[in-house]
Amino acid sequence: MYTDKVLEYFRKPKNLGKIKDADGVGKVGNLACGDMMYLYIKIKKDGKKEIISDVKFQTFGCVAAIATSSAITDMVKGKTIEKALELSKDSIIESLDGLPPIKIHCSVLATEALAEAIYDYLSKNKRPIPESLQKKHDQVIKSNEILEEKYEEWVEHQEE
Amino acid sequence: MTNNKTKKKRVYLDYAATTPVDKAVVKSMLPYFTEKFGNPASIHSAGTEANKALEKAREIFANYLSCDLSEIFFTSSATESNNWALKGIARAYKNKGNKIIVSSVEHDCVLNSAKWLSQNGFEIEYAPVDEFGTVDLEKLKKMITKETILVSIMHSNNEIGTLQPVKEIGEICKEKGVLFHTDAAQSFGKMPINLKKVNIDLLTASSHKIYGPKGVALLYIRKGTLIEPLLHGGGHERGKRSSTSNVAGIVGFAKALELCLKEMQDEKLRQTQLRDKIIKNILKNIPNSHLNGHPKNRLFNNVNMRFDFIEGEALMMELDNKGIEVSTVSACASSTLQFSHVLLACGIEEKYAQGTIRISLGRYTTEKDVDYLLEVLPKAVEKMRKISPLNVENWKM
Numbered sequence: 071m072y073t074d075k076v077l078e079y080f081r082k083p084k085n086l087g088k089i090k091d092a093d094g095v096g097k098v099g100n101l102a103c104g105d106m107m108y109l110y111i112k113i114k115k116d117g118k119k120e121i122i123s124d125v126k127f128q129t130f131g132c133v134a135a136i137a138t139s140s141a142i143t144d145m146v147k148g149k150t151i152e153k154a155l156e157l158s159k160d161s162i163i164e165s166l167d168g169l170p171p172i173k174i175h176c177s178v179l180a181t182e183a184l185a186e187a188i189y190d191y192l193s194k195n196k197r198p199i200p201e202s203l204q205k206k207h208d209q210v211i212k213s214n215e216i217l218e219e220k221y222e223e224w225v226e227h228q229e230e
Numbered sequence: 231m232t233n234n235k236t237k238k239k240r241v242y243l244d245y246a247a248t249t250p251v252d253k254a255v256v257k258s259m260l261p262y263f264t265e266k267f268g269n270p271a272s273i274h275s276a277g278t279e280a281n282k283a284l285e286k287a288r289e290i291f292a293n294y295l296s297c298d299l300s301e302i303f304f305t306s307s308a309t310e311s312n313n314w315a316l317k318g319i320a321r322a323y324k325n326k327g328n329k330i331i332v333s334s335v336e337h338d339c340v341l342n343s344a345k346w347l348s349q350n351g352f353e354i355e356y357a358p359v360d361e362f363g364t365v366d367l368e369k370l371k372k373m374i375t376k377e378t379i380l381v382s383i384m385h386s387n388n389e390i391g392t393l394q395p396v397k398e399i400g401e402i403c404k405e406k407g408v409l410f411h412t413d414a415a416q417s418f419g420k421m422p423i424n425l426k427k428v429n430i431d432l433l434t435a436s437s438h439k440i441y442g443p444k445g446v447a448l449l450y451i452r453k454g455t456l457i458e459p460l461l462h463g464g465g466h467e468r469g470k471r472s473s474t475s476n477v478a479g480i481v482g483f484a485k486a487l488e489l490c491l492k493e494m495q496d497e498k499l500r501q502t503q504l505r506d507k508i509i510k511n512i513l514k515n516i517p518n519s520h521l522n523g524h525p526k527n528r529l530f531n532n533v534n535m536r537f538d539f540i541e542g543e544a545l546m547m548e549l550d551n552k553g554i555e556v557s558t559v560s561a562c563a564s565s566t567l568q569f570s571h572v573l574l575a576c577g578i579e580e581k582y583a584q585g586t587i588r589i590s591l592g593r594y595t596t597e598k599d600v601d602y603l604l605e606v607l608p609k610a611v612e613k614m615r616k617i618s619p620l621n622v623e624n625w626k627m
Contacts, residue, residue: 072547077547077551080544080547081548081551083617086616086617088619097619101581101582101584101620102580102581103567104541104560104567104569104584105541106618106619106620107619108619128617128618128619129617129618129619130539130540130541130584130617130618130619130620131541131544132541132543132544132560133543133544133547135541135544136544136617172567
């Protein structure tokens with residue numbers, strides 16, 4: 071079911087852990103659907119460029135969730151913020167030699183975690199937020215609210 | 231079961247999913263593929279020879295269940311038997327009523343048959359269970375009305391191993407005048423089932439759960455019970471289930487049952503000890519771990535545990551990496567991303583039960599296998615917890 075690359079990232083996750091004095095933190099996902107990712111970034115300025123000098127993750131979730139979060143940290147380390155934001159779910163999937171169709175949402179979650187970490191960094195530093203990032207952020211917030219609502223409704227329904 | 235041929239250690243602890251076919255079972259089947267290949271429906275010598283084997287097998291089942299030979303019907307799977315029991319009874323008794331009661335912890339093949347019936351004019355009601363997965367008898371009693379034609383409640387649960395009070399359910403059904411079907415796929419061959427003493431009208435059993443081949447199962451139907459066939463054809467199985475008989479499979483199924491009966495008492499004792507050793511050890515040595523299902527009233531080979539802060543598929547795959555094969559019911563691991571309906575029915579909140587795995591023991595599980603599991607599992611849980619952002623502080627916020 072999983073490719074060797076996925077299993078490799080799962081068995082030996084890279085950049086695992088927490089950055090205590092992180093410049094930006096992205097928290098996405100939801101316990102109820104079984105995936106939760108925390109992504110921490112450290113930013114270093116190099117002239118005008120802002121580079122992700124360190125990145126770490128913590129994930130609650132399945133093999134694919136752990137592998138995709140580990141893979142994305144590998145891919146963005148040393149990249150500028152702009153370049154990191156260009157990273158798509160497809161390039162993560164490609165770097166893993168593919169994901170089972172039902173697990174594609176894990177790669178989406180990983181890109182969202184990264185976007186949220188960058189959003190957190192920019193807004194903490196009162197910096198302008200690129201339009202596309204703002205859109206993505208709003209989407210994450212909204213979809214999480216919908217999930218929460220659905221879950222609450224569902225729990226109530228079960229209790230009836 | 232440790233496989234020495236490959237270098238990697240392999241400890242199979244998923245016997246509730248399926249079992250290896252016993253070598254003696256394979257041996258008993260082989261002649262029926264080649265020299266004794268006849269069709270039991272043929273009346274020449276080859277057919278008679280095959281038919282004798284078929285009827286001898288039927289006798290073994292009838293003896294075990296204390297029922298009549300004519301009450302055993304061979305099918306291709308527990309799924310078929312359960313589909314047949316629900317749909318066949320529904321159609322045969324539709325003039326009596328349109329209500330069917332199933333428990334909320336049934337196997338998917340019962341639940342989805344019931345769902346199909348609900349789209350075809352029948353009303354399905356779900357009997358609730360308590361925190362251990364045991365059907366609430368008082369509530370069940372109240373649910374049965376004069377429109378009810380069938381109650382289908384499993385003998386024991388495939389996920390959490392909880393044994394249902396089938397004797398009492400049988401009495402309630404008898405008193406209320408409704409038919410009682412039980413899916414005994416997980417119990418069959420593991421404990422005595424005496425149909426003279428327990429009121430059961432229909433019972434499902436499967437071969438591959440008891441070291442027999444896949445593709446064979448049976449449905450017991452009490453004499454006098456009306457049932458519509460699912461499969462129409464040449465009139466096999468006394469006109470109730472057409473299809474050329476799977477002679478080799480049925481012979482193997484019967485042999486498998488014989489072997490189970492021979493060792494039943496010893497295996498019950500042995501596996502209960504191993505089961506309880508695992509449960510005790512995990513609860514003692516792995517913090518924030520919980521047992522799902524009934525602490526005592528459970529299948530002797532079933533352990534079902536949940537671990538806080540982590541997810542089941544990842545834990546299962548980490549164990550697999552160490553050569554231990556178990557199963558999980560986490561949403562992530564299912565083909566539909568749906569969480570276990572059994573745990574939900576027990577009132578366990580989905581959010582907090584994603585880290586659930588089922589460990590099921592069997593004939594070839596040794597003490598050494600169990601010790602290996604108990605050595606590896608705490609480390610695997612620890613590793614997954616290191617990856618997870620969740621811990622005692624932010625859990626259940």
